[in-house]
Amino acid sequence: MINIPFNKPYLTGKELFYIEDAVKKGKISGNGYYTQLCQKYFESKYGFNKCLLTTSCTDALEMAAILIDIKEGDEVIMPSYTFVSTANAFVLRGAKIVFADSRLDHPGIDEDQLESLITSKTKAIVPVHYAGVACDMDKIMNLANQYGLYVIEDAAQAIDSFYTGKDGIKKALGSIGHLAAFSFHETKNIISGEGGMLAINDRKFAERAEIIWEKGTNRSAFFRGEVDKYGWVDIGSSFLPSEIIAAFLWAQLENLEDIQQVRIAHWENYHQKLQEWTSDNLIQLPVIPSYATNNGHMFYLICKNLKQRTTIIDNLKSEGILSVFHYISLHRSQFYKGKNFNTVLKQTDIFSDCLLRLPMYYELKVEDVIYKITEK
Amino acid sequence: MINIPFNKPYLTGKELFYIEDAVKKGKISGNGYYTQLCQKYFESKYGFNKCLLTTSCTDALEMAAILIDIKEGDEVIMPSYTFVSTANAFVLRGAKIVFADSRLDHPGIDEDQLESLITSKTKAIVPVHYAGVACDMDKIMNLANQYGLYVIEDAAQAIDSFYTGKDGIKKALGSIGHLAAFSFHETKNIISGEGGMLAINDRKFAERAEIIWEKGTNRSAFFRGEVDKYGWVDIGSSFLPSEIIAAFLWAQLENLEDIQQVRIAHWENYHQKLQEWTSDNLIQLPVIPSYATNNGHMFYLICKNLKQRTTIIDNLKSEGILSVFHYISLHRSQFYKGKNFNTVLKQTDIFSDCLLRLPMYYELKVEDVIYKITEK
Numbered sequence: 001m002i003n004i005p006f007n008k009p010y011l012t013g014k015e016l017f018y019i020e021d022a023v024k025k026g027k028i029s030g031n032g033y034y035t036q037l038c039q040k041y042f043e044s045k046y047g048f049n050k051c052l053l054t055t056s057c058t059d060a061l062e063m064a065a066i067l068i069d070i071k072e073g074d075e076v077i078m079p080s081y082t083f084v085s086t087a088n089a090f091v092l093r094g095a096k097i098v099f100a101d102s103r104l105d106h107p108g109i110d111e112d113q114l115e116s117l118i119t120s121k122t123k124a125i126v127p128v129h130y131a132g133v134a135c136d137m138d139k140i141m142n143l144a145n146q147y148g149l150y151v152i153e154d155a156a157q158a159i160d161s162f163y164t165g166k167d168g169i170k171k172a173l174g175s176i177g178h179l180a181a182f183s184f185h186e187t188k189n190i191i192s193g194e195g196g197m198l199a200i201n202d203r204k205f206a207e208r209a210e211i212i213w214e215k216g217t218n219r220s221a222f223f224r225g226e227v228d229k230y231g232w233v234d235i236g237s238s239f240l241p242s243e244i245i246a247a248f249l250w251a252q253l254e255n256l257e258d259i260q261q262v263r264i265a266h267w268e269n270y271h272q273k274l275q276e277w278t279s280d281n282l283i284q285l286p287v288i289p290s291y292a293t294n295n296g297h298m299f300y301l302i303c304k305n306l307k308q309r310t311t312i313i314d315n316l317k318s319e320g321i322l323s324v325f326h327y328i329s330l331h332r333s334q335f336y337k338g339k340n341f342n343t344v345l346k347q348t349d350i351f352s353d354c355l356l357r358l359p360m361y362y363e364l365k366v367e368d369v370i371y372k373i374t375e376k
Numbered sequence: 377m378i379n380i381p382f383n384k385p386y387l388t389g390k391e392l393f394y395i396e397d398a399v400k401k402g403k404i405s406g407n408g409y410y411t412q413l414c415q416k417y418f419e420s421k422y423g424f425n426k427c428l429l430t431t432s433c434t435d436a437l438e439m440a441a442i443l444i445d446i447k448e449g450d451e452v453i454m455p456s457y458t459f460v461s462t463a464n465a466f467v468l469r470g471a472k473i474v475f476a477d478s479r480l481d482h483p484g485i486d487e488d489q490l491e492s493l494i495t496s497k498t499k500a501i502v503p504v505h506y507a508g509v510a511c512d513m514d515k516i517m518n519l520a521n522q523y524g525l526y527v528i529e530d531a532a533q534a535i536d537s538f539y540t541g542k543d544g545i546k547k548a549l550g551s552i553g554h555l556a557a558f559s560f561h562e563t564k565n566i567i568s569g570e571g572g573m574l575a576i577n578d579r580k581f582a583e584r585a586e587i588i589w590e591k592g593t594n595r596s597a598f599f600r601g602e603v604d605k606y607g608w609v610d611i612g613s614s615f616l617p618s619e620i621i622a623a624f625l626w627a628q629l630e631n632l633e634d635i636q637q638v639r640i641a642h643w644e645n646y647h648q649k650l651q652e653w654t655s656d657n658l659i660q661l662p663v664i665p666s667y668a669t670n671n672g673h674m675f676y677l678i679c680k681n682l683k684q685r686t687t688i689i690d691n692l693k694s695e696g697i698l699s700v701f702h703y704i705s706l707h708r709s710q711f712y713k714g715k716n717f718n719t720v721l722k723q724t725d726i727f728s729d730c731l732l733r734l735p736m737y738y739e740l741k742v743e744d745v746i747y748k749i750t751e752k
Contacts, residue, residue, distance in 0.1 A: 193618025242569025
C-alpha cells in the first residue's frame with residue numbers, strides 16, 4: 001500500500017474554470033485564446049523570441065528536427081542518460097545519434113568530451129538540463145559556433161531555471177540554444193497532463209516553425225491577414241494542443257511562483273536533513289554548479305551501487321513510499337544496440353545503476369519521507 | 377456580426393466532472409483510466425480490433441505511415457480533395473503522393489480510377505470518407521488484395537457511419553481497411569478540442585502500434601507485466617493524449633446516440649426544406665449512395681459555379697450566418713506544384729470551387745438558416 005506516491009499532479013484551483021471558459025469562447029481546438037496567453041507569458045517572462053505550445057516535449061523536439069532540416073546520415077550529439085524522445089525525434093528524420101557520457105558530478109552531458117565527437121556529419125548538439133540543472137552552455141555554444149552546429153536545449157525538466165555565463169548575465173534555460181523544448185507532462189513542475197512547448201530563439205526559424213506547427217499550412221499567416229487563402233506549403237504535423245490543455249496550463253502558470261517556492265523548499269529540506277544519513281551510507285547528494293540554479297524539479301541521490309539502491313527502494317516501499325530510478329541509458333537499449341554501435345559510457349552506466357529519485361510534488365509532506373529514510 | 381457560426385463545440389454536461397475525476401485519480405498523462413475506457417468503447421461498439429487514442433487524426437495517420445513502413449519513394453494513392461494531413465503524414469516518411477480525382481456524385485475518391493494509378497511502387501490507398509459518407513470499400517479492398525496494397529481509411533469525419541458491401545453485412549467505417557484514423561477535432565460530431573484515434577484492424581500491427589504510440593518503448597507491455605523493464609525498442613513519438621482530453625471525450629461518448637440523432641435530424645431538415653430552392657437555383661444536394669449511411673457530420677451544397685457560391689456566402693454573412701467552402705485541392709497546392717507534378721483532376725476542381733458547407737452543430741436552430749437561405 002503506497003501512501004506517498006512518487007508524483008502527484010497538483011490542481012491550483014482554476015483549471016476547470018478556464019477550461020469551461022475556453023468552451024464558452026466557442027473554440028477548443030488549437031491556437032486560441034489560452035494558447036496565445038501561455039505563449040506570451042513564456043516569451044515575456046523568460047526572454048524566448050517566440051514560443052509555440054505543443055502536445056508534448058517529444059513533439060517540440062520533432063519540430064526542432066524538422067526545422068534544422070535533419071536528413072538521413074546527419075549526426076546529432078546528446079547524452080545517453082536521457083529520455084528516449086531526445087533521440088527518437090531526430091531518428092525519425094534519419095539522424096544517427098552519437099551518445100556522449102555524463103559529467104562526473106552530474107548526469108548532464110560532459111561538455112569537455114563533445115569536441116572529440118564532432119565529425120563532418122555533425123549537425124546539432126542536444127544538451128539535456130537534467131533535473132532542471134543547467135549544462136555549461138558557454139562551452140557548448142562556443143563549440144557550436146566554432147563548428148557551425150545547431151544547439152537544441154532539451155529543457156523538458158528545466159522550466160524557471162537559469163544559467164549564468166562568463167559574461168555574468170543570468171539567462172533562462174531554453175533561451176540560449178537556437179531552439180529549446182519544454183515539457184508539461186504531469187511529472188513536471190508546471191503541468192497539463194501531456195504537453196510541451198518549442199522555444200524559438202533563432203529568428204530565422206520563426207516563420208517556418210509556425211507553418212510546421214499548423215500541419216504544413218500557412219494558416220497562421222492567413223488569420224493574421226498576411227495571405228488571402230491558406231494551403232499546403234511544407235511538411236508538418238498537428239503539433240498544437242487543444243485549448244482545453246492550454247486553459248489548464250494557464251491556471252498553472254498563474255501559480256508558477258508559488259509552485260516553485262514550495263518545490264524548492266521541499267528540495268532544500270531533503271538536502272539539509274539527509275546530509276548525515278547520506279554521508280554515513282556513502283551516498284552522494286545532488287550538486288548544483290555555481291553557474292546553475294535549482295528549480296526544485298527533482299531530488300535525487302547517487303547510491304554507492306545498484307544493490308544499495310535496490311535495498312533503499314524496497315525499504316521505502318515497505319513503508320508505503322515510492323522512490324524510483326530513472327533512465328536505462330539509451331546506448332544500452334535494444335534499439336541502439338541493434339544498430340551495432342559500440343559505445344562505452346562509464347558515468348552514464350553509474351547514473352543508470354545508482355541514481356534514485358525521491359518523491360517530489362507540491363502537496364508532499366517531505367518530513368514524512370525524511371523520517372522514514374533516516375530511521376532505517 | 378455573426379449570430380449563427382459555422383460550428384459551435386457542444387458540452388454534453390459531464391466533461392469537467394470527468395476531468396476533475398482524472399486529476400483525483402492521480403494520473404493525467406496518457407494511457408490512463410479514461411483513455412482505456414474510450415478505447416474499449418470504440419472497440420466494442422464498432423468492431424475495431426484495437427484502438428489507440430492520439431493527439432490528433434494527423435498523428436493517427438502518421439502512426440499508420442510508420443506501421444506500414446513507408447520509405448523514400450513509396451507511392452500512396454489518395455484523393456486530392458482532402459485535408460493536408462492525409463498527405464503530409466505519408467510525405468513525412470518519404471512517400472510520393474499520387475492524387476486521384478473525386479467521383480462525379482461525391483467528393484470521395486473515384487474508385488474506378490484507382491487501378492490506373494497503381495504502379496510497382498504503390499504501397500497504400502487512403503480513401504477519405506468525405507462528410508462521413510462511405511467510399512465503395514468493396515472495390516477498394518478488392519484492388520488492394522489483388523495488388524498487395526494496404527488500405528488506410530481516413531475516417532476523420534466518419535464516426536458512427538457505416539458501409540454495406542455485396543455480402544450484405546453492415547460494417548462501421550474504420551473497421552474495413554487495415555488501419556483507420558479518426559478525428560475528435562472541435563468541428564467533428566464527437567469532440568475533444570484536438571484529438572484523434574487509430575483503429576488497428578489487421579492484428580499484425582497491434583503490438584508495434586502500442587510501441588510506436590509510447591515513444592518507441594515497450595512501456596505498455598511493461599505495465600502488463602510482460603517484460604521486466606522497458607526501454608527504447610523502435611521509432612515512435614508521443615502520440616497519446618492527456619487523460620484530460622480522454623476524460624472530456626468520455627463525456628461526449630456517453631452522449632453519442634443523442635448527438636447523432638440531433639445532427640442527423642438537422643441534416644434531414646436541411647435536405648428536405650432546401651429541395652425547391654436548390655432546384656430553382658441549379659444547386660445540387662448531397663447524395664448518399666445506397667451502400668452508405670449518413671452520420672450527420674456535414675451538410676453541403678454543390679453550387680453551379682464559384683460565382684454563385686461566393687454570392688451565397690456573402691448573402692448569408694450579411695444575415696449573420698457563416699457558411700464556408702472546404703479544401704483547396706492538394707494537387708494545386710504550393711507544396712505539390714513545387715514538386716513539378718502535372719496532375720489534372722476535373723471533379724476535384726469542381727468541388728474545390730463549388731462545394732459550400734452550411735452551419736452544423738448540436739445547438740443549431742436549423743430553421744433559422746433555412747429561412748434566411750430560401751427567403752432570398
